[in-house]
Amino acid sequence: MRSEELIGELTAGLRPVRRMASPGRQAALWLGIAAAAIGLTVLLHGLRHDMAERMLLPHEVLQWLASVVAGGSAALAAAMLARPDRSWRWALLPVAPLLAWLGSLGWGCMADIARLGPMGEQIGTSWGCLRFILAMGIPLAAAQFWLLRHAGPVRPGRVLVLGGLASAALCSAGLSLFHHLDAAVMILLWHGGAMLLLTLLGWLLGRPVMLRRPSART
Amino acid sequence: MAAAQAGDTRAYDRLLRAALPLLRALARRRIQNAAEAEDAVQDALLTIHTLRHSYEPDRPIRPWLVAICERRAIDRLRRHGRRGGRETPIDDFSETLASPGANQGEARVAAAELRAAVAELSQAQRTALGLAKLEDLPLAEASARSGMSVGALKVATHRAMKALRKRLGVKDSGVED
Numbered sequence: 001m002r003s004e005e006l007i008g009e010l011t012a013g014l015r016p017v018r019r020m021a022s023p024g025r026q027a028a029l030w031l032g033i034a035a036a037a038i039g040l041t042v043l044l045h046g047l048r049h050d051m052a053e054r055m056l057l058p059h060e061v062l063q064w065l066a067s068v069v070a071g072g073s074a075a076l077a078a079a080m081l082a083r084p085d086r087s088w089r090w091a092l093l094p095v096a097p098l099l100a101w102l103g104s105l106g107w108g109c110m111a112d113i114a115r116l117g118p119m120g121e122q123i124g125t126s127w128g129c130l131r132f133i134l135a136m137g138i139p140l141a142a143a144q145f146w147l148l149r150h151a152g153p154v155r156p157g158r159v160l161v162l163g164g165l166a167s168a169a170l171c172s173a174g175l176s177l178f179h180h181l182d183a184a185v186m187i188l189l190w191h192g193g194a195m196l197l198l199t200l201l202g203w204l205l206g207r208p209v210m211l212r213r214p215s216a217r218t
Numbered sequence: 219m220a221a222a223q224a225g226d227t228r229a230y231d232r233l234l235r236a237a238l239p240l241l242r243a244l245a246r247r248r249i250q251n252a253a254e255a256e257d258a259v260q261d262a263l264l265t266i267h268t269l270r271h272s273y274e275p276d277r278p279i280r281p282w283l284v285a286i287c288e289r290r291a292i293d294r295l296r297r298h299g300r301r302g303g304r305e306t307p308i309d310d311f312s313e314t315l316a317s318p319g320a321n322q323g324e325a326r327v328a329a330a331e332l333r334a335a336v337a338e339l340s341q342a343q344r345t346a347l348g349l350a351k352l353e354d355l356p357l358a359e360a361s362a363r364s365g366m367s368v369g370a371l372k373v374a375t376h377r378a379m380k381a382l383r384k385r386l387g388v389k390d391s392g393v394e395d
């Protein structure tokens with residue numbers, strides 16, 4: 001078939017479509033859903049016992065804010081990259097807060113060696129962290145992918161990674177509000193590890209959603 | 219495009235036809251094969267159609283079209299690259315197979331049929347055919363070499379030709395000599 005004939009067919013079958021919300025609004029919508037879901041869970045669990053004293057430590061507050069900003073900026077970047085004409089540079093948006101979060105944890109690890117002794121003794125297991133981040137993060141990431149499924153024919157991979165990262169970072173921030181982990185290395189291992197796992201899972205499991213052949217919308 | 223989103227078919231038609239040269243140029247810049255490039259253009263048209271609800275009217279249309287077309291062209295190149303590793307195009311090879319004898323198949327079959335047909339003739343007919351038709355000798359010399367009379371040679375040659383024609387499915391001309 002010649003391209004001119006294809007245009008004729010596409011035009012002949014044209015139906016009005018509802019215009020999609022702007023990427024900013026899509027990101028805001030998803031962040032609202034995520035904040036509500038995570039906030040509800042935090043309320044159910046109750047804030048951690050040492051919350052008040054933690055909030056007095058600027059280092060801790062900055063670390064928490066960095067994870068929230070990383071989640072928010074990853075969500076915005078994913079929504080932007082889902083549009084074909086937006087610059088790929090949006091993908092760099094969450095890099096700075098993510099590095100700040102990791103850097104702050106690394107610095108915390110150093111401080112903990114002075115406070116708590118050798119690092120080997122600080123490391124334990126915290127399957128609860130992994131469970132929470134995955135159990136909360138997978139549905140949130142799925143919602144994100146569903147919202148941004150129009151990225152499939154254009155930039156599926158990057159949108160999947162950023163969407164997974166957004167869910168994971170916000171879940172980690174929510175978890176920090178009610179779950180007590182004393183050593184920074186534990187947060188780095190269990191929160192960071194769970195975030196990495198969720199991002200990877202999102203990329204693997206989200207591909208079928210994103211790369212599904214778009215329904216013939218005529 | 220904003221009008222197309224609302225369902226204006228004429229605006230949509232105008233937009234796509236106006237965009238076609240741009241899409242073709244983009245595809246041809248990436249893909250050398252003209253047919254493959256045209257396929258990429260059609261992929262791009264289909265994607266534009268599928269994603270038309272995601273276009274934001276306050277932004278220029280050109281970068282949106284360009285990004286989609288580039289994406290489809292790259293996809294097609296990748297698919298082509300993957301396929302190219304596994305497949306060998308055979309369109310050009312129909313006349314030239316690897317084994318030297320393989321291309322003479324039909325001629326060999328025809329020769330075998332002819333030999334089989336000749337083998338079914340009587341000894342006298344084979345001799346007459348060999349001398350009169352293959353060696354093209356004058357009847358007198360053929361008669362001297364075979365020891366057959368000229369008349370017998372004529373009859374044997376005629377019958378041999380007739381038998382061969384019948385056996386090989388060639389229509390008899392019907393002319394008796």
